[in-house]
């Protein structure tokens with residue numbers, strides 16, 4: 090794509106140009122925002138970086154609504170880059186409350202900058218002007234639906250009403266949750282947060298994480314309330330040998346290290362493992378950090394293993410609304426297979442009578458309940474320890490025959506939680 094330089098006459102173009110590039114990267118190049126964000130926003134001043142990121146993220150969250158607003162005015166879909174400019178324009182006018190004439194000018198200018206899209210400037214102008222006349226319709230539309238490729242299997246697993254409830258939760262985004270190293274009440278008081286029933290601290294409103302009280306002192310780390318459950322379920326004891334098998338960026342390693350257990354943190358990604366070491370150092374915790382492939386790892390045997398397996402991350406869409414647009418499900422079966430091999434490897438590294446906590450931040454049954462049923466069929470003597478899942482704050486209704494499942498629509502009145510599946514295997 091050939092880009093011209095910005096027009097000095099139109100205000101606020103720079104963050105919008107980057108937001109458009111981010112949307113293109115997700116929807117056209119099929120990249121996750123986390124993969125492209127730093128590079129694409131590097132050209133902007135600090136405040137504009139945050140603005141571009143927010144704009145792209147929230148537009149992706151409300152993509153389905155943007156498309157519903159645009160639908161009546163598009164008899165055929167324009168080029169994807171132009172469609173993304175229209176979506177951003179709609180989001181800004183309808184959800185962000187930006188003045189329509191500035192928004193229309195901005196996106197007409199941006200489309201003009203692109204040689205292959207410039208001839209769509211008339212369409213962008215006309216369509217955005219029409220949408221500007223019906224901004225009130227936005228609030229009457231249903232919560233943004235996930236794309237069909239993901240919605241369909243979820244409906245098969247949970248039914249339409251539950252999927253609709255998940256979509257309502259995903260539209261609301263996610264609050265900031267913290268895990269305290271030691272004193273939960275002190276962390277809640279210092280950060281003006283509230284203590285959740287499961288022991289995480291929830292902080293409302295927009296905050297800069299590194300400026301929150303206790304960050305530099307390492308009193309806490311950022312971790313969704315549901316993501317904090319697997320290590321609580323593992324309940325490591327002082328002196329136990331524990332393997333955190335897919336550890337990076339290290340939230341669960343930190344929880345286990347804070348119990349006084351002897352933790353080995355293993356992950357295949359050297360870059361992501363640097364984050365584990367940084368996080369441990371900031372919080373004054375220690376673990377043996379190993380970079381390597383879990384499938385070939387030979388250490389142990391261990392009293393307990395936490396396997397937070399690589400997965401579709403569909404339980405984190407409220408934090409990562411780009412995911413349904415960067416993925417199409419084609420790589421999912423290879424993940425399911427990897428999870429199966431990892432469970433088998435983990436079981437081989439356990440001491441007799443040891444426990445394996447298996448979890449995924451996924452909404453798909455294939456990565457949770459189905460993995461458990463398959464593992465029980467593969468391994469004689471393997472059992473699921475449902476009692477170990479009954480920890481403080483966990484609603485017994487979240488626990489099924491295979492394990493504990495959280496969903497984004499749980500705790501709706503408190504701000505929700507990520508979708509997770511967690512189980513405990515015991516090998517005799």
Ligand SMILES: C[S@@+](CC[C@H](N)C(=O)[O-])C[C@H]1O[C@@H](n2cnc3c(N)ncnc32)[C@H](O)[C@@H]1O
Nearest residue numbers: 335336337338339340341356357358382383397
């Ligand atoms: C869900 S994330 C783990 C999150 C981490 N437990 C936490 O709480 O911060 C999955 C991790 O699996 C790692 N991974 C993927 N394939 C692996 C393999 N073959 N061996 C070890 N780690 C692997 C990825 O690098 C990624 O960091």
